[in-house]
Amino acid sequence: MNKNKEQLLNKRYKAEQRFRLYGLSAIFMALLFLTIFIFKIFSTGYSAFQKTWLIVPVTFDAELMMLDQNPSKEDLQDADYYDIALKSMADLDPNANEDQENELKRMVSYFFEKEIKNELLNDPNLIGKTKEVYLTASDDLDQVFKGNYPRDLPEDQRRVSDYQLKIFDQLVANGKVESKFNISFFTNADSREAELAGIASSFMGSIFSILVCLMIAFPVAVLAAIYLEEFAPKNRFTDFIEVNINNLAAVPSIVFGLLGLGVLLAIFHLPRSTPLVGGITLSLMTLPTIIIAARASLKAVPPSIREAALAMGASRMQTTMHHTVPLSMPGTLSGTIIGLAQALGETAPLILIGMVAFVNTIPGSPMDPAASLPVQIYIWAESAERGFVEKVSACIMVLLGFLIIMNLFAQIIRHKFEKKWS
Amino acid sequence: MNLILFTFIVLLGFTSYYFGRKKAYTIQSTKKRLTALPQFYGYYLAIWCAIPAFIIFSLWAIFEPTIVKLLILSDYSNQGYLDDELNLLYEKSKALSRGQFTGEITPLIEASAEKYLSLRSIAQSSKVVIVLSAIIASVAYAYKRISSNSRTREPVEKFLNAVLFTASLAAILTTVGIVFSLIFQTIDFFKVIPLFDFVFGTHWYPAKAFVRDSSEALDPTMYSDTFGAVPIFAGTFFIAFIAMCVAIPIGLMSGIYLAEYASTKVRQYAKPLIEILAGIPTVVYGFFAALTVGPFLKELGTSMGLEVSAESALAAGGVMGIMIIPFISSLSDDVITSVPQSLRDGSYAMGATKSETIKRVIFPAALPGIVGSILLGVSRAIGETMIVVMASGLAANLTLNPLESTSTITAQIVVILIGDQAFGDPKTQAAFALGMSLFLVTLCLNIVALRVVKKYREKYE
Numbered sequence: 001m002n003k004n005k006e007q008l009l010n011k012r013y014k015a016e017q018r019f020r021l022y023g024l025s026a027i028f029m030a031l032l033f034l035t036i037f038i039f040k041i042f043s044t045g046y047s048a049f050q051k052t053w054l055i056v057p058v059t060f061d062a063e064l065m066m067l068d069q070n071p072s073k074e075d076l077q078d079a080d081y082y083d084i085a086l087k088s089m090a091d092l093d094p095n096a097n098e099d100q101e102n103e104l105k106r107m108v109s110y111f112f113e114k115e116i117k118n119e120l121l122n123d124p125n126l127i128g129k130t131k132e133v134y135l136t137a138s139d140d141l142d143q144v145f146k147g148n149y150p151r152d153l154p155e156d157q158r159r160v161s162d163y164q165l166k167i168f169d170q171l172v173a174n175g176k177v178e179s180k181f182n183i184s185f186f187t188n189a190d191s192r193e194a195e196l197a198g199i200a201s202s203f204m205g206s207i208f209s210i211l212v213c214l215m216i217a218f219p220v221a222v223l224a225a226i227y228l229e230e231f232a233p234k235n236r237f238t239d240f241i242e243v244n245i246n247n248l249a250a251v252p253s254i255v256f257g258l259l260g261l262g263v264l265l266a267i268f269h270l271p272r273s274t275p276l277v278g279g280i281t282l283s284l285m286t287l288p289t290i291i292i293a294a295r296a297s298l299k300a301v302p303p304s305i306r307e308a309a310l311a312m313g314a315s316r317m318q319t320t321m322h323h324t325v326p327l328s329m330p331g332t333l334s335g336t337i338i339g340l341a342q343a344l345g346e347t348a349p350l351i352l353i354g355m356v357a358f359v360n361t362i363p364g365s366p367m368d369p370a371a372s373l374p375v376q377i378y379i380w381a382e383s384a385e386r387g388f389v390e391k392v393s394a395c396i397m398v399l400l401g402f403l404i405i406m407n408l409f410a411q412i413i414r415h416k417f418e419k420k421w422s
Numbered sequence: 423m424n425l426i427l428f429t430f431i432v433l434l435g436f437t438s439y440y441f442g443r444k445k446a447y448t449i450q451s452t453k454k455r456l457t458a459l460p461q462f463y464g465y466y467l468a469i470w471c472a473i474p475a476f477i478i479f480s481l482w483a484i485f486e487p488t489i490v491k492l493l494i495l496s497d498y499s500n501q502g503y504l505d506d507e508l509n510l511l512y513e514k515s516k517a518l519s520r521g522q523f524t525g526e527i528t529p530l531i532e533a534s535a536e537k538y539l540s541l542r543s544i545a546q547s548s549k550v551v552i553v554l555s556a557i558i559a560s561v562a563y564a565y566k567r568i569s570s571n572s573r574t575r576e577p578v579e580k581f582l583n584a585v586l587f588t589a590s591l592a593a594i595l596t597t598v599g600i601v602f603s604l605i606f607q608t609i610d611f612f613k614v615i616p617l618f619d620f621v622f623g624t625h626w627y628p629a630k631a632f633v634r635d636s637s638e639a640l641d642p643t644m645y646s647d648t649f650g651a652v653p654i655f656a657g658t659f660f661i662a663f664i665a666m667c668v669a670i671p672i673g674l675m676s677g678i679y680l681a682e683y684a685s686t687k688v689r690q691y692a693k694p695l696i697e698i699l700a701g702i703p704t705v706v707y708g709f710f711a712a713l714t715v716g717p718f719l720k721e722l723g724t725s726m727g728l729e730v731s732a733e734s735a736l737a738a739g740g741v742m743g744i745m746i747i748p749f750i751s752s753l754s755d756d757v758i759t760s761v762p763q764s765l766r767d768g769s770y771a772m773g774a775t776k777s778e779t780i781k782r783v784i785f786p787a788a789l790p791g792i793v794g795s796i797l798l799g800v801s802r803a804i805g806e807t808m809i810v811v812m813a814s815g816l817a818a819n820l821t822l823n824p825l826e827s828t829s830t831i832t833a834q835i836v837v838i839l840i841g842d843q844a845f846g847d848p849k850t851q852a853a854f855a856l857g858m859s860l861f862l863v864t865l866c867l868n869i870v871a872l873r874v875v876k877k878y879r880e881k882y883e
Contacts, residue, residue, distance in 0.1 A: 001723070011774065012775055012778070014592065015777060015778075016775040016776060016778075017663045018777075019776075019777035019780070019781075020679075020683055020776075022675050023675045023676065023678055023679025023682075023683055024679060024683075025675075026671065026672045026673075026674075026675030026676040026679060027675075027676040027679055027680070027684075027692055027696070029672050030672055030676055030696050030699065030747050030748075030751070031692070031695060031696070032745075033697060033699070034695065034696075034699055037702075037710060040714055041706070041710075044713075070645065078506070081738055085653075097652075098735070143710045165711070169660065219589075220589045220592050221589075221592075223585065223586050223589030223590070224589040224590040224592055224593065226586055227583075227586035227587055227589060227590040228590055231583060231586060231587075232590070240594070241590055241591075241594060243591045243869075243872075244593045244594050244597050246868075247597070247865060247868050247869065247870055247872070248593055248596055248597060250798065250801060250802075250859060250864065250866055250871075250872075251600070251805070251861065251864060251865070251866040251868075252801075252802075252805020252806070252807070252861075253661070253807065253830065254805065254807045254832050254835055254836070254855055254857070254860070255600055255860065255861050255864075256599075256600075257839075258603055258604060258835070258839075258853075258854060258857040259596075259599050259600045259603045261603070261839065262602075262603025262604065262606075262607065262854065263599050263602070263603045263821075266603075266845055284596045284599075287592060287593065287596065288593065291593070315579060316579075317579040317583070318581055341701070342795075344703075345701075345702075345703025345704070345705070345706075346703070347703065347704065347705040347807070347808050348704075348807035348808055348832070348836065350841060351836055351839075352835070352836070352839050352840075356840060356841075362866075374703050374705045374706075374808075375705075376597075377703075377705050377706065377709060378705050378708070378808065378811075378812070381705075381708070381709045381712065381713070381812060382812075389713065392709055392713075396706050396709065399703065399706070400702070400706070403701060403702075407701065
C-alpha cells in the first residue's frame, strides 16, 4: 500500500517535471525559430553591403571617342564612350576572338561605359592617357567573388562561362578585383540589373507613405479617442463605434487593399501606384491601433487630475485639452509609433493598389509612382537572378533595422515621459 | 491657384483670431465683464471664417466638374452623338487643355478644349469671389456678435465637440467603405456567375476568363466551370489548420510556462523576445518560407523517398504558425495571469502539484479566454497574405496532402489583382467576391473571439 503510494507520488512528480519541460521546450523552440531566422537573413544578406569592382586600364583615345582638339564640356558629354569601353575590356585578353570579346564585355555591369564617362568628366586631362578605372563587376561575377556561386556546376548550367572565370581568376591573381562598401545599394533606384539595383526609390516610397499615413491617422485617431473616452455618452451608438473599432483592428490587411482599390482608385480616381494612395490605405489600417492605444493612455490619467481642473472652474473641454490630453500624450505617441511600424512592414494592401510597379526613378513627392521597402523585398524575391537573393536579405536587414529603431523609440518615449501614477 | 486661396484663407483665419481677441480686450477695458476668456473670442471669429470657406470649397470640388462637363456637352448633345463619344470628347478636350493630349487634334476637340479652359477660368474666379464674400459676410456677422459681448465659449466648444464626434465616425466610415467597395463588385460577379457555382464548384481557373475577346458579349455558360471556390476555401482552411498545429502547442505551452513557471528574470527577457516574432513583417516570413523552408522540406522529403513540392502547403503553413506563436502565447499568458490566485491556492491546499493545478484548475478556468485567443489566431492565419503568395502554390489544387501545393483566398486575390485590372471583368469581380467571403469569415471569427474574451474578463474582474 505504502509502496504504491510512493510510486504514485513519484509518477506525479515525473509528470510535473515533464510538463515543465514541455513549457520550457516550447519557449526554446520559439526562440530557436527566431535565431535561425535572424541568422539566415544576416548570413545571406551581409555580403550585399559589399560590391565587387574590376580594375581595368582604360585608354582615353580621342579618336575613338570622336573628339576634336580641345573639346568643350558639352563635347565630353556627347562623346562616344562605347568604343573605348569595349576596347578596354577586349584588351584584357589580347588573343580573344569575337565571341570571347563579347563575353569579356559581359563581365562588367550593363552601364560600364557610363562609369568610364564619369571618370573622364571628373578629370578631362585624361584624354590620350591610360588610367586604371574601377568598373562594377556583373552580378554573377560579384556572386562568384563572394563565394556564393557554385563553380563546380557544368558550364551550360551556369551564367558565367569558363572563359569568363579564367579571365576573372587572372584578374584576381593580379589584384585587379576589389571589394568595396556598396554605396550604390543605398543611392540607386531599382534596376533590372542586380549589380545596380538599390533601395533608394522604395525607401523614399516608404517614407512618403508613412508620412501620409501619420498625417491622416494620428489626428483623426487622437480626436476620436478623445471623444470616445471623454465625451461620448454611454449609448448604443458609441457601443457600435467601439465594436467597429475592435473589429477593424482584426480585419486582414488585404481587405484594406481592396478598399483602396475599390474606393480610392476606382471612385475617387487618385493616381495609381503612388505613396499618396498607399498612405491613405495604410492610415485606415493603423487608425484602430492608434485609437486603442490613445484610449488606453487617456484612461490611465487618474480622475483626480480632471476633478482638480473642473474644481478650478475649467470647462470639460478645457480640462480635456489642457490637462488630460497632454498627460496622455506619451502613451499615445508610443502607440502611434508602433502602429506606424506595423504600417511600414505591410505589403499586401500596397500590392493591390499598384505599388509593385517597376520604378527606376527616385520619387520626389507622394504623387510619384513608387514602391515601398516590403514591396521591394517581394519584387526582388520573385525575380530569378541569383544576385537578387542577397539584395532581398540586405533590404530585409534595412527594414528590420528601421522597425527596431521605431520600437525602441516607442519604448523610450513610454519609459521616459510617461508619468507613473500611484 | 487653390493653394494660394487656401493659404490666404488660413491667413485670414489667423487675423480674425487676432482681431477677435483684441476686441475682447477692448470690451474688457470698458470695464465690462467678459463672458469668456479673450482667446475664445478669437477662436469664435476664426471658426466663422473657416466654416463657410470649407463648405464652399467642398461643394465646389464636388459639383464643378459635372457642371462644366454639362455646359460643354450641351452644345453637342442634340447633334446625334452617343454618350460614350461625348464622354470621350470631354476627356480629350480636358487632356488637350492640360497639354497632355497626344492624339490627333480635330477642330471639334480644339473648340471644346477652348470652351473648357474659359469655363474653368470663369469657375475659378467666381469661386474666389464667392468664397471671399462668404467669409467677409460670416466674419462680419460674428464680429457683430462679439461686439455685443454675447457668449463665445459655448459655441466654440460645441464646434470642437462636433469635430471630435466626426473623427470618431472614421471607424464606421472605414467599415462602410470596406463593405461598399466589396459589395457592388460582388453583386456584379454573382449576376454572371451563379452563387451556387461559386460556393460548390470545384474548379478554380480564373485565367480562363482572360482569354475572352472583350468585344464579345458575356456568355455566362462559358464560366460555369471556372469560378468554383471550393479548392480555394479548402486550401485556406487547410493551411490555417497546419499553422494552428504549429502555433497552438508551442504558443500555449510557452504562455503557460511564462505565466506559471518562469522567474521574473526569464519572463522579462523571454516575453519581448518571443514578441519580436510578431513584429517581423509578413513579407519577410514569406521570403524565409520560400527560400529556406520550402527547399529544405523538399530535400528532406527526397531523402526519405517522398515527393514534396517546393511550394508545399506544409512550408507556408509551418512558417505561418511560427508567426502566430506570439499572438497565442501572449494572449494566453494574459488570460492565465488574470485567473484569481485563490483558485491556485485552493488547488495547492488539496495537495495538487503545479502541473495538476494548471491542467485541472487553471486551464478550465481560463479556457474561454484561451479559445478566444486561438480564434483570433485562426482569423489571422486565414487573412495572412504574403507568406502564402510567396511560399505556396498559385494554382488551386483540391488536396489534403500537406506536401502538395494549394492556394488560398488571399493568394488568389493578389494573383488576380496584381498589375492592371479592368473593372467590370468577371475575373476582377471574382477577387472582390473572394475578398467579401474573407471579410465575412474573419468578421465572424473576430466577433465571436472578442465576445468570448470580453465575457471571460468580466467574470474575473
